[in-house]
Amino acid sequence: MTYCLAILTRAGLIMAADSRTNAGVDFVSTAQKLFDFSIPGERAIFICNAGNLSMTQNILMLVNRDLKTQASINIHTLPTLYDVAKYIGRLTRQVIEENQEWLKKDGISTSCSFLLGGQIKGEAPELYMIYSQGNFLRATKETPYFQIGEIKYGKPILDRVINYEYTSLEEAAKCALLSIDSTMKSNISVGPPINIVLYESDSLVVSHRRKLSKGDPYLENIRRSWEESVKRSFKDLPGLSWDLDPSIPEAENWLAPGSVYTN
Amino acid sequence: MTYCLAILTRAGLIMAADSRTNAGVDFVSTAQKLFDFSIPGERAIFICNAGNLSMTQNILMLVNRDLKTQASINIHTLPTLYDVAKYIGRLTRQVIEENQEWLKKDGISTSCSFLLGGQIKGEAPELYMIYSQGNFLRATKETPYFQIGEIKYGKPILDRVINYEYTSLEEAAKCALLSIDSTMKSNISVGPPINIVLYESDSLVVSHRRKLSKGDPYLENIRRSWEESVKRSFKDLPGLSWDLDPSIPEAENWLAPGSVYTN
Incomplete structure (x- = not known):
């Protein structure tokens, strides 16, 4: 499995990915x-x-071959990120078409997906999610982040924190790493090293990049701090009162004893 | 979709479920x-x-029919919870066997699962998870909770809080509701009312039960308090330092620019 995510805000872009790969345990x-x-x-x-x-490597090898052979259409000549998304979608369709029949015979999925983010001079920063089928979505102010791979464990923190207008890039980076850390805690098929880049809008250069290996002090620190905060916050929450609400009819208040099918 | 969970501790048992059901949006x-x-x-x-x-209703209707007709084997005559788990597994196999071929034709899944918890006089309290295939797992001290349905969003809080020896039933109930609330926030196919029961070991009677409807003040309160705590805890976490670690070779510190395939 894998977990990658990208966050687009007014200030720029964060992209991050784990590095675990597995074919069976x-x-x-x-x-x-x-x-x-x-x-x-x-x-x-x-x-x-x-x-x-094997699909995603193959697709990225074609991206690189087009670059190396200076094909007229390549990732450095295409005029917009929209065109790049279409180009990767086309290569995805091609590679899956070539392999699908053979993998299907053994019940192996060819499913794969990509996040594509960045900015081309004269254009706005953009973020795309490209599916196995070659179609794609573009991030918007309302949906400013995308995730691919093992997405569920790390989604609640994104939903609570990320806002296109107000989230700073430093906060978005912190949130991305926390989201990856929560995923690593609940799913052993997601693991370090974690790569992360920070891109500031209109800079047209990478502002920051980091590779966080297993045991990185920052990762250990946020994991420990977060666990302590979660446990403390949990303790502070009020307990459930089991008293019935007198404003609600009794049958509504209670789980009916016996099965509903018995009557 | 659905989200149900059950937590077994030394003190007893908590079981809780949402009530949303859907066949398409x-x-x-x-x-x-x-x-x-x-x-x-x-x-x-x-x-x-x-x-x-349609599978789970059918199976529970058979459970009830056996009760009503006072069949020699029914949920009130079986001597242990292990036997009840086997009995429900057998009914599950029977109902799926009857329907599978027809549902498969239209690509509809017959998949379903059950949580079975409680205590029979003279036995210890137990908790089982029964699969579509009729086989089942029993909760242990090391794995004291089970979830079925949309399980991922609500798992991190359980992993951080639940402990068979030390978690009180009141804490387990609070944790169960928080786990369900996180799931409802991230997946619209899980929704109220929420039913919850609290069973104290060796009491052989339901200690508490509640049905929490949409807008229940307790649910709203823990959602608001939890969101505030999460946001505050997030703010308090240290930010990522982008400085390189001097003890690590430079190539290890950085995400290699350009694709690995270019060189």
Whole structure:
């Protein structure tokens, strides 16, 4: 499994990914899942991938081959991020088409997905999520973040914190790492090192990047602090009163004893 | 979708369930998913169900029919909860067997699951999770809670709080409701009313039960308090330092710019 996420705010973009990959519990390995295709000063482009690694590697190898052979259409010539999203969607369709029949025979999924974020000179910063089927979504002010892979454990903190207008990039980075840490705690198939980039709108260069390895003091610190806060907050919550609400008819107040089917 | 959970501690048992049911977004309805089959003083038996409602209803109707017709084997005559788990597993296999072929034709899943908790006089309190296939798991000191349905959003708080030896039943009830509330916030297919029962070990009667409807002041209170605590705790967490760790080789510190495939 994998967990990648990207957050777009007025101030810029955060993209982060874990590095665990596995094909069954007995083949667990490490693979980079956040890639930087930027040309400083001209375009900032970051890609994260999730899903079948042989598909996503194949697709990114084609992206690189087009770059190396200076194909007329490549990730450095396309004029907008929208075009880049379409291009990756097209390569995804091509690679899946080539492999699907053979993987299906053995019940193996070809499913994969990408996050594509960045900015091309003259354009606004953008964030896309590209599906296995080659179609894609674009982040908006109302939906300023995307996740791919094992998304559920890390979603509640994003829903509570992230706001396109008001969240600073430092806060978004902290939230992204907390979201990844919660996921690592609940699912062993997501693991370090964690790669993270911070991109400031209109800078056209990577502002910050970090690779946080297993045992990184910052990760350990936020995990411990967060656990302590959660436990303290939980203790402070009021307990449930089991008293019935007199304003509600008694049958409404109670779980009917016996099954509803018995009467 | 559905979310049910049950927590077994040394002090007793908490079982709770939401009541939302849906077949597509245009057929959303309410269904009770926590049932009480107790005989006060002799046996306390609670069942929660998740998955295909036509399967789970059918299975529970058979449980009730056996009770009504006073079949020699029924939920009130079986001597242990282990036997009750086996009995429900057998009925599950029977109902799925009858329907599977027809539902498969239209790509509809027959998948369903149950939580079975309680105590029979002379036995210890127990908790089981019964799968679609009729097999089942029993809760242990190391794994003192089970969830069925939409389980991921509400799991982190359980992992952080629940302990078989030390968690009181009041704390377990609070944790169960918080877990359900987090799930409702992130997934609209889980919704009120929420039914919850509290059973104290060796009492052989239901100690407390509550039905919390939409807008219940306690639910609103813990949601608001929890959100405020989470936001405050998040603010208090230290920010990520982007400085490199001098003890680590530079290549290790940084996300390699450009794709790994370019070199």
